[in-house]
Amino acid sequence: MAEKKKRGFLSKLGFKSKDEKLALEAAERAAQQQQIDAQMAARMAAINAAALASAREQDTGSSDVSDAEKAAIEAEEKRQAEIQAARDVERAKQLAEEKSRREAEEAAAKAADDRRLADEARLAEARAAREAEETARQAVEAKARAEDAARLEAARQAEIDRAASEAEAAELKRKAEEEAAERARLEMERLAEDARLAEERRLAEEAAVAARAEEARQTAQIERLAREAEEAERRAARAADRKAREQAEEAERERLAEERRAQRIAAGLSPEPEPEPDVTAEGGFLDRISKGLRRSTSRMSDQMAASFNQRTLDREALEDLEDILIMADLGSDVAEQVSSNLAEDKFDKQVTDLEIKVALAETISDILTPLETPFVLGLARPQVILFVGVNGSGKTTTLGKIAKRFGDQGQRVLICAADTFRAAAVEQLTVWGERAGAPVMSGKPGADAASLVFDAMNRARDEKYDILMIDTAGRLQNRTELMDELAKIIRVIEKTDSSAPHHSVLVLDATVGQNALSQVEAFRETANVSGLIMTKLDGTAKGGVLVALSEKYKLPIHFIGIGEAIEDLEIFSAPVFAAALSGVADAVTPTANPQTD
Numbered sequence: 138m139a140e141k142k143k144r145g146f147l148s149k150l151g152f153k154s155k156d157e158k159l160a161l162e163a164a165e166r167a168a169q170q171q172q173i174d175a176q177m178a179a180r181m182a183a184i185n186a187a188a189l190a191s192a193r194e195q196d197t198g199s200s201d202v203s204d205a206e207k208a209a210i211e212a213e214e215k216r217q218a219e220i221q222a223a224r225d226v227e228r229a230k231q232l233a234e235e236k237s238r239r240e241a242e243e244a245a246a247k248a249a250d251d252r253r254l255a256d257e258a259r260l261a262e263a264r265a266a267r268e269a270e271e272t273a274r275q276a277v278e279a280k281a282r283a284e285d286a287a288r289l290e291a292a293r294q295a296e297i298d299r300a301a302s303e304a305e306a307a308e309l310k311r312k313a314e315e316e317a318a319e320r321a322r323l324e325m326e327r328l329a330e331d332a333r334l335a336e337e338r339r340l341a342e343e344a345a346v347a348a349r350a351e352e353a354r355q356t357a358q359i360e361r362l363a364r365e366a367e368e369a370e371r372r373a374a375r376a377a378d379r380k381a382r383e384q385a386e387e388a389e390r391e392r393l394a395e396e397r398r399a400q401r402i403a404a405g406l407s408p409e410p411e412p413e414p415d416v417t418a419e420g421g422f423l424d425r426i427s428k429g430l431r432r433s434t435s436r437m438s439d440q441m442a443a444s445f446n447q448r449t450l451d452r453e454a455l456e457d458l459e460d461i462l463i464m465a466d467l468g469s470d471v472a473e474q475v476s477s478n479l480a481e482d483k484f485d486k487q488v489t490d491l492e493i494k495v496a497l498a499e500t501i502s503d504i505l506t507p508l509e510t511p512f513v514l515g516l517a518r519p520q521v522i523l524f525v526g527v528n529g530s531g532k533t534t535t536l537g538k539i540a541k542r543f544g545d546q547g548q549r550v551l552i553c554a555a556d557t558f559r560a561a562a563v564e565q566l567t568v569w570g571e572r573a574g575a576p577v578m579s580g581k582p583g584a585d586a587a588s589l590v591f592d593a594m595n596r597a598r599d600e601k602y603d604i605l606m607i608d609t610a611g612r613l614q615n616r617t618e619l620m621d622e623l624a625k626i627i628r629v630i631e632k633t634d635s636s637a638p639h640h641s642v643l644v645l646d647a648t649v650g651q652n653a654l655s656q657v658e659a660f661r662e663t664a665n666v667s668g669l670i671m672t673k674l675d676g677t678a679k680g681g682v683l684v685a686l687s688e689k690y691k692l693p694i695h696f697i698g699i700g701e702a703i704e705d706l707e708i709f710s711a712p713v714f715a716a717a718l719s720g721v722a723d724a725v726t727p728t729a730n731p732q733t734d
């Protein structure tokens with residue numbers, strides 16, 4: 138098609154196709170041939186006319202026709218001959234032209250035919266090519282469709298297979314889970330049954346222990362009541378003695394005073410003033426504790442004296458008071474209690490620092506009195522006493538001081554140096570043990586403390602010691618692995634004697650101030666602390682922390698340490714501690730000699 142278009146366009150421009158050129162050439166050649174033929178026909182006509190004239194000459198040679206006629210005839214004949222010849226030439230020419238035109242037309246028709254045939258052939262060829270192309274394309278499409286269909290079929294089959302295998306796997310999993318759940322349920326039932334039986338056993342054991350404990354408590358109570366009755370009797374006797382002595386002394390004093398008055402009157406002098414009564418003796422209990430707590434007391438006393446010299450107790454004064462108490466480590470709860478107790482009676486009134494100290498002493502005493510708990514040994518033997526606390530809180534020293542007291546009371550004491558980390562602790566205990574007359578069991582440095590405690594428990598039981606005192610290594614409350622070791626020691630003790638340890642004493646260093654609260658928190662949980670001893674109250678201004686932690690944790694308090702010497706461990710007395718810490722003792726004790734630091 139494109140070829141055909143191209144040719145039509147070329148012929149319009151005057152270009153001839155190859156066939157047209159051939160046809161034109163053939164027509165030219167035919168025209169030339171016709172010319173040649175016409176020339177030949179003219180020459181033949183001239184020859185014929187000459188031959189006709191000579192024949193006539195011969196026929197007429199002897200006739201009488203004039204020469205002019207003869208010439209006219211001859212000229213006429215010649216003209217006729219020439220006309221004829223020209224007609225012949227013209228005719229021949231026309232024929233030749235007619236022929237060459239026909240041939241040209243035929244050639245053109247043929248060329249057009251050829252072109253048409255060629256175009257048709259080309260069109261047929263193109264159609265065939267297109268059809269072949271179409272067939273091939275259809276074949277490719279058909280193949281692709283077939284492949285797609287095969288692929289889809291394969292995918293569908295694969296999906297069916299996958300779903301089937303998933304369903305099978307899910308079914309297997311479900312069955313396995315069912316079986317596992319059933320096994321777990323049976324195991325839970327078994328464990329629950331075991332636990333129930335164990336609980337029954339435990340309850341039975343607890344009931345037995347409780348019955349024994351109750352029996353022991355009742356016995357102890359009877360003994361205590363008996364002791365108390367004896368003591369009351371002794372006290373009553375002593376009081377009666379003292380009263381009689383005091384009455385006698387008073388009578389003597391009055392007699393002497395009367396005598397002196399009489400002598401002075403007789404001598405014309407005025408009577409002498411009455412002497413102040415001696416409230417506390419120098420070196421007595423209150424005096425010792427007041428001196429021990431001097432650092433804690435003096436700063437607070439000075440601040441109160443400076444702030445409350447005849448001051449009106451308004452809101453600002455109460456806030457100042459709370460600040461002073463909080464700075465003395467008594468804690469905000471205690472500070473609020475003191476200020477609200479004081480405000481009840483004295484708000485908007487003039488107060489002195491002594492009135493404030495008395496209110497403080499009363500509040501402290503109210504908080505501490507329920508916790509004032511003497512260190513009483515139970516009936517079980519050996520009595521196991523465990524000492525716990527952070528490093529350097531004074532465990533070893535305190536244990537030694539108490540061991541000495543027990544030794545003095547005639548108790549047989551065994552000491553276990555379960556502080557296997559610090560070699561010096563063993564030496565320290567050995568010295569204390571010697572003073573108390575108590576053997577000291579120790580292990581190699583770094584040995585397992587729990588196994589040493591196990592051995593000590595067995596030895597104390599086998600050798601019938603009254604008391605086993607166990608000194609443990611100091612450990613910071615945030616060191617989990619050390620707290621775990623302490624828990625292990627306690628488990629070993631409990632395993633050997635389910636009622637032990639009978640006392641689990643937390644030794645606290647007063648100099649750490651508020652940090653003591655977090656120590657109580659941690660040891661209370663791990664060591665099931667039964668009571669407290671606070672040491673180093675002599676070396677700090679933070680003694681108020683004992684009140685703060687008692688208010689919060691309400692743990693029994695057995696002793697307080699007010700120095701390193703053996704006699705510097707005092708049985709805890711709430712009113713005495715309150716009087717000493719508040720500074721009231723200084724105000725009423727003439728022997729007191731406050732020294733500020």
Ligand SMILES: Nc1nc2c(ncn2[C@@H]2O[C@H](COP(=O)(O)OP(=O)(O)OP(=O)(O)O)[C@@H](O)[C@H]2O)c(=O)[nH]1
Nearest residue numbers: 528529530531532533534611672673698699700701
């Ligand atoms: N001022 C004063 N010092 C005390 C008191 N109690 C103990 N100390 C001293 O505190 C220091 C530490 O006492 P230790 O008994 O070794 O303390 P610890 O808790 O056994 O120490 P670790 O075994 O390291 O945990 C020693 O120098 C004691 O003399 C006390 O009440 N007042």
